[in-house]
Amino acid sequence: MTRYNWGTANTSPPLALVDVRSMFVSVERVLDPALRERAVIVLSNNDGCAVAGSDEAKALGVQMGDPWFQLRDKPHLADLVAKSSNYEEYGAFSSRFHETVATISATTETYSVDEAFVGLPRADPAATADTLQARVRQWTGLPTAAGIGPTKTLAKVAQRHAKAIGQPLVDLTAWSPHDVGDLLATTPVSEVWGIGPRLTAGLAGLGIHTAADLAFADAGVLRRRWSVVLERTTRELAGVPCMPVGFTPKDRQQLMYSRMLGATVSTSAEMRSVLAQYAAAAARRLRAHGLDTALMQVWISSSRFRDDIAHHSAAVAFDPPTSDPLRLITSARAVLPKMRQGWPYNRAGILLTGLSPAGATPQLWPGETPSRLRLAAALDELAGRYGRGAVGWGPTGLRDRRRWDMRRERLSPAGTTSWTQLLTVR
DNA sequence: TCTGGGGTCCTAGGACCC
DNA sequence: TCTGGGGTCCTAGGACCC
Numbered sequence: 409m410t411r412y413n414w415g416t417a418n419t420s421p422p423l424a425l426v427d428v429r430s431m432f433v434s435v436e437r438v439l440d441p442a443l444r445e446r447a448v449i450v451l452s453n454n455d456g457c458a459v460a461g462s463d464e465a466k467a468l469g470v471q472m473g474d475p476w477f478q479l480r481d482k483p484h485l486a487d488l489v490a491k492s493s494n495y496e497e498y499g500a501f502s503s504r505f506h507e508t509v510a511t512i513s514a515t516t517e518t519y520s521v522d523e524a525f526v527g528l529p530r531a532d533p534a535a536t537a538d539t540l541q542a543r544v545r546q547w548t549g550l551p552t553a554a555g556i557g558p559t560k561t562l563a564k565v566a567q568r569h570a571k572a573i574g575q576p577l578v579d580l581t582a583w584s585p586h587d588v589g590d591l592l593a594t595t596p597v598s599e600v601w602g603i604g605p606r607l608t609a610g611l612a613g614l615g616i617h618t619a620a621d622l623a624f625a626d627a628g629v630l631r632r633r634w635s636v637v638l639e640r641t642t643r644e645l646a647g648v649p650c651m652p653v654g655f656t657p658k659d660r661q662q663l664m665y666s667r668m669l670g671a672t673v674s675t676s677a678e679m680r681s682v683l684a685q686y687a688a689a690a691a692r693r694l695r696a697h698g699l700d701t702a703l704m705q706v707w708i709s710s711s712r713f714r715d716d717i718a719h720h721s722a723a724v725a726f727d728p729p730t731s732d733p734l735r736l737i738t739s740a741r742a743v744l745p746k747m748r749q750g751w752p753y754n755r756a757g758i759l760l761t762g763l764s765p766a767g768a769t770p771q772l773w774p775g776e777t778p779s780r781l782r783l784a785a786a787l788d789e790l791a792g793r794y795g796r797g798a799v800g801w802g803p804t805g806l807r808d809r810r811r812w813d814m815r816r817e818r819l820s821p822a823g824t825t826s827w828t829q830l831l832t833v834r
Numbered sequence: 835t836c837t838g839g840g841g842t843c844c845t846a847g848g849a850c851c852c
Numbered sequence: 853t854c855t856g857g858g859g860t861c862c863t864a865g866g867a868c869c870c
Contacts, residue, residue: 431852452856459856477854493856520852520859604850635862637850664858671853713855757857815854 412589412623420649422533422581423515424526425563426540426554428505429571431522432460435501436491438549439823439831448489451476454668454815455492492816496825504548512540515654525560525653534579541576556581560651561644564601565591565619592620592645602641607634619645659763660697665690666757669812672710673753676744679708682756682812687740690758691733692788695766695781700729702762706740708747709755718753720746729764733784 428434432450437443447464451457457475458465468485479485502521510516513536515527528536533556541552555566556579563580569591570578580588598608600619610633616622623645631639640650665686673679683706694701707721722742726735740758747753823831 454854454856457855473855475855480854495857523852602850606849635849637862660859662859666857668856711855 412585412592412620420558421530422528422556422558422579423560423563423653424528424533424537424540424554424556425519425560425567426509426524426526426537426544426552427567427571428522428544429551429553430460430462431502431550432493432498433462433465434550435494435498436820437462438501439497439820443489446489447485447487448491449479450491450493451818452493454670455490455817456668458490459493490818492819494820494822496822497820500825501548501550505544505550508544508547509540512536512543517654525563527653528556533581534577537577537579552576554578558647559644559649560653561601561641562588562647565595565645568595568599589620592623593618595619597622600641600645602637607638610634660699661761661763663690663693663697663699663701663760663763664757665693666707666755666759667814669754669756670815671754671811673812674750676747676749678810678812679747679753679756680741680744681810683708683740683743683758684737686756686758687736688733690760691731691736691784694731694760694763695784695788697763698766699763700726700731700766701736701760702726702729702764703760704736704739705759705761706743707757707759708743708753710752711754718748718751722746729762731766731784732780733787734780 433443433448436448436450445464446462447468447470448462449458449465449470450460452459455476458470458472458479461470461472465488468488470479470485470488476490479488479490498521505522506516506518506524509524509526513526513528517525519525526537526540537554537556541554544550544552553567553570553575554577555563555568555570556577557563557566558581566578566580570576580591583591595618597603597611597616597618598605600622603611603622611617611622614625616625622642625642627639627642627646630642643650667686669682673682687704687706690704703723703725705721705723707719709719710717720743724739724742726739730736736758821829821831823829
């Protein structure tokens with residue numbers, strides 16, 4: 409009989425996963441306290457589908473990914489509040505969250521907009537986590553759920569359990585191995601961090617259905633059958649750390665800008681304007697990160713919910729790498745000749761790869777004078793001060809809202825990111 | 835009929851994450 | 853009518869080199 413005995417030499421320091429509860433909804437509630445205790449969801453771009461929901465919304469049966477047009481008219485959802493996503497605000501709150509976490513521990517790692525791994529002291533790690541959560545609450549207004557364990561994967565298990573039982577914190581390092589084994593035995597393997605649908609199906613074929621089954625499995629066999637990723641997950645469930653906390657993130661590999669269009673576009677003239685705007689946006693991000701790109705891939709496609717999907721892409725190389733918006737804007741047109749006239753396209757995207765620090769390559773391209781980049785920087789600055797529509801590059805068009813602009817009809821005010829929309833406190 | 839062996843680099847695609 | 857937008861890592865396989 410196998411007994412769960414994590415970390416046979418369980419000497420690793422404890423770590424926590426701290427997660428903002430329903431991040432987007434929680435931000436909306438800080439901006440508008442009247443939303444507390446109400447069923448609230450946040451919609452994806454174009455008000456497409458639900459991407460975040462409060463506990464109250466989930467209790468009504470709303471699932472993340474549900475299209476808004478299917479929820480909108482259901483009688484039992486009459487009281488549901490839906491908000492357009494306000495990524496400027498979520499980004500600002502995310503920064504405050506991570507800055508606050510960093511005031512508690514020297515070892516932290518930003519895992520996502522709403523999650524951080526935090527190294528904790530061996531003595532009473534729960535007390536430190538407690539302090540951290542109270543401080544996040546006080547400084548940002550955001551509620552959190554945290555899990556403590558000897559490995560990242562077990563901290564994730566603990567954090568899921570905390571949410572499931574409605575507690576702010578679960579500390580597995582204070583549990584007996586027997587109790588941890590019981591928790592793993594009641595955790596479906598599909599809920600383990602790193603186990604998706606494909607692996608769940610494959611593991612079921614080996615009789616592995618729960619997190620405990622996986623923790624007891626032969627990691628070497630799993631590595632040969634799948635990969636080192638699954639091996640690490642398996643060992644971590646057994647209490648052996650394989651993923652250190654606080655590693656410095658690797659340099660960014662790619663930068664993507666893709667969007668559904670608010671309305672279908674079927675003419676080259678209109679698509680040219682779409683691509684110009686997307687390329688300008690991608691270039692803006694590139695400069696914000698201080699990067700140049702060596703390869704741009706641009707694509708357009710029709711709805712993936714139709715049988716007859718049209719998808720066209722084109723690639724343009726830059727030697728030397730560049731971040732010049734005009735070069736990106738004109739290059740993005742490369743995909744236009746492939747477009748089927750009259751076809752209903754509803755998505756476009758720009759993927760930039762081959763990224764390197766700006767100016768790392770000696771400047772040989774005569775057309776790309778430093779003045780062009782200074783102009784780009786000036787436009788970035790103006791857009792930041794007066795809004796995205798204030799200035800733009802010729803081909804992106806400046807006139808009124810275009811048909812295909814993103815829909816955000818239920819947007820909250822930019823309460824903490826715009827001087828003109830500051831929150832009012834009564 | 836035989837037709838090395840190893841290394842690197844790059845890309846495409848799979849799987850997963852939030 | 854209407855169905856998100858990013859990312860990462862890993863592996864396999866091809867091109868190329870000595």
